[in-house]
Amino acid sequence: MMQKAITQISRILVGALFIFSGFVKLVDPIGSQYKFQEYFSEAVLNLEILIPYALLFAIVLIVAEILLGVMILIGYKSKFTVWSLLLLSLVFLFLTWYSAYYNKVTDCGCFGDAIKLTPWETFYKNVILIGFILILLIKIKLIKPLFKGNAPKVITFLSLAGFLFIVQHVLTHLPLIDFRAYAIGKNLQEGMIYPKDGSIAPVHDFMLEDEQRDLAPILLEKEKVMLVIMYNLSKTDAAGFPEIKKVSEKAIKKGYTVYGVSASFSDDLLVAKEKYNLPFEFLFCDETTLKTMIRANPGVVILNKGTVTQKKNWIDVKELKL
Incomplete structure (x- = not known):
């Protein structure tokens, strides 16, 4: 027994x-x-x-x-x-x-x-x-x-x-459940605070750099921010560029600050911007961080004062509420 x-x-x-x-x-x-x-x-x-x-x-x-x-x-x-x-x-x-x-x-x-x-x-x-x-x-x-x-x-x-x-x-599409620090509803600024136990902050290595400085502190204070994530341009699904172009143009008309974010070389990004007539500039961010932010390439993340409010794979960007 x-x-x-x-x-x-x-x-x-x-x-x-x-x-x-x-x-x-x-x-x-x-x-x-x-x-x-x-x-x-x-x-x-x-x-x-x-x-x-x-x-x-x-x-x-x-x-x-x-x-x-x-x-x-x-x-x-x-x-x-x-x-x-x-x-x-x-x-x-x-x-x-x-x-x-x-x-x-x-x-x-x-x-x-x-x-x-x-x-x-x-x-x-x-x-x-x-x-x-x-x-x-x-x-x-x-x-x-x-x-x-x-x-x-x-x-x-x-x-x-x-x-x-x-x-x-x-x-x-995207994961059914998002356990990461960049999930919808998470505030990235709060995620950058290091725990009292000395462990690493949930949000780290998050920088949005142009040729001169890190724009992350500025963008995390804005109410309407759209980040188009392309962690590696050579692996980006080219079929997504037309949809990304449409939704970014729509967002700009509605007052959003729109940037592309990638870990690829700036020269390759300039070529892609011209080839697909993308209406935004690119910022640099660590590739691992971008892969953690969203499981899509390209994908779109919407921020409101640092809080993630929406995330979509390029296939679903028409569903974004702008």
Whole structure:
């Protein structure tokens, strides 16, 4: 009786953790893409050949993670599920150990941007998790389906379809839930205040520089500011320029201060400005900061005295309320 109780508790804990961990990344797979790019970089695993496939890796692992969590809870294909959970956890264990031991990646991203853990905290979390999975492996015969007949199979495939739909939606638009310091409703000036515990401020490296100075302090005091984010011009979706041009012209007519913001070279930006007849000047900002601000390239961020009031991928800029 005790063994059965321990097995079921382990089953619930493992399933819930995998579902939560997968969900907070599912709503923002581009964040996981950036994390894989960091892992694959020369400075970490030196697997730069895999960087172009970082998004694919992210989607496969995220969907696998959350789907396995569902499968263990409903008891579908328990042997396959438990072994898959163990394999996936061992991969995560290695990555977190590598990050912690060599101090290569300070945030593994195991809970996306929802919960921040140090590499060693994440490593020990994975050790404990593997302990629960080993319990399930030893007592695998006690893992029975919650539903009879084909119900577990149907639930699994419906879940998979739902997860893939969410991935497609957030990649086309923006994350369903924004856990970052630049989310709608967040005030960037307040985010720049350093916590009393000495940790880094939620909003850092945020500068909007022209050739002479940082305009961020000025722009964060204005009521109507539109920032057109193009973190890397060479990776910007060219199909978005016509829509960006239309919405920026509309914003200017309504009294908005409009700037493009990029980490690309100024010469390339001047070429793009002339080629697409863009009605605004460009400012420079750190690429990582821009990727954190909005998961779109190009994307639009609306500020009112430093508070983020709207964010849209270029596909949805017609929905902006100006």
